[in-house]
Amino acid sequence: MPRIGFLAGFVSTMLLVALVGCGSKPAAPGTLAVFAAASLKPAFTQIGAHFKAQNPGSTVDFEFAGSSELATQLTQGATADVFASADTAQMNTVAEAGLLSGGPTNFASNTLVIVTAPGNPRKVGSFADLARPGLAVVICQKPVPCGSATQRVEDSTGVHLNPVSEELSVTDVLNKVTSGQADAGLVYVTDAHSAGSKVTTVSFPEAAGAVNVYPIAVLKKAPQPTLAQRFVAMVTGDVGRNILAQSGFAKP
Secondary structure (H helix, E strand, O other): OHHHHHHHHHHHHHHHHHHHHHHOOOOOOOEEEEEEEHHHHHHHHHHHHHHHHHOOOOEEEEEEEOHHHHHHHHHOOOOOOEEEOOOHHHHHHHHHOOOEOOOOEEEEEEOEEEEEOOOOOOOOOOOHHHHOOOOOEEEEOOOOHHHHHHHHHHHHHOOOOOOOEEEOOHHHHHHHHHOOOOOEEEEEHHHHHHHHHHOEEEOOHHHHHHOEEEEEEEEOOOOOHHHHHHHHHHHHOHHHHHHHHHOOOEOO
């Protein structure tokens, strides 16, 4: 009888272990969550591929959006491992909320350019031309880094634009131009680079006074702090620098 009781207890224990095992689904190990500025998408997608190759079994989940939108998500409780912003202002917002595990590292910079339809049919040749009556111009909203840079150019030149729309990210501005919904838009050099023949790029000297510097940092509550440090090291190292340069980014 005692032996029967022992066997029954053993079987019950094993069933319980099996049930607990089936019912629990731990998060996949090695999944890195990266919040990154929309303008970083082409470059970071390439860097992510290199990262996965050098860290077998790992995956990288990117959330690309306007830096101000990402900063808001983080300060409202969103969880991520790494934050890469298109300017220092949005990184400062996250830092002041006590969400960084250490100081951010500047890894790139970007400059505004004008993009138009291929061939520049409206003959836009300067920043001042964007204020011409009847020209449909699209820019970023001011809290977004590309919008803040646009505002700095407006303030320094005294040329104030009357955009037909203000977008939440620089990629939205680019899409408005490539889809024919706008005559011209203000985007970064890197966005014009990625668009290729879909746009004509018009540089303007005043943009040199509104260059955006990009910082990156590991977040304090990162679920994957070791992988996060490795990713930041790759972005700021030789692999990252080469890919960023090929994408049109300048040094910070």
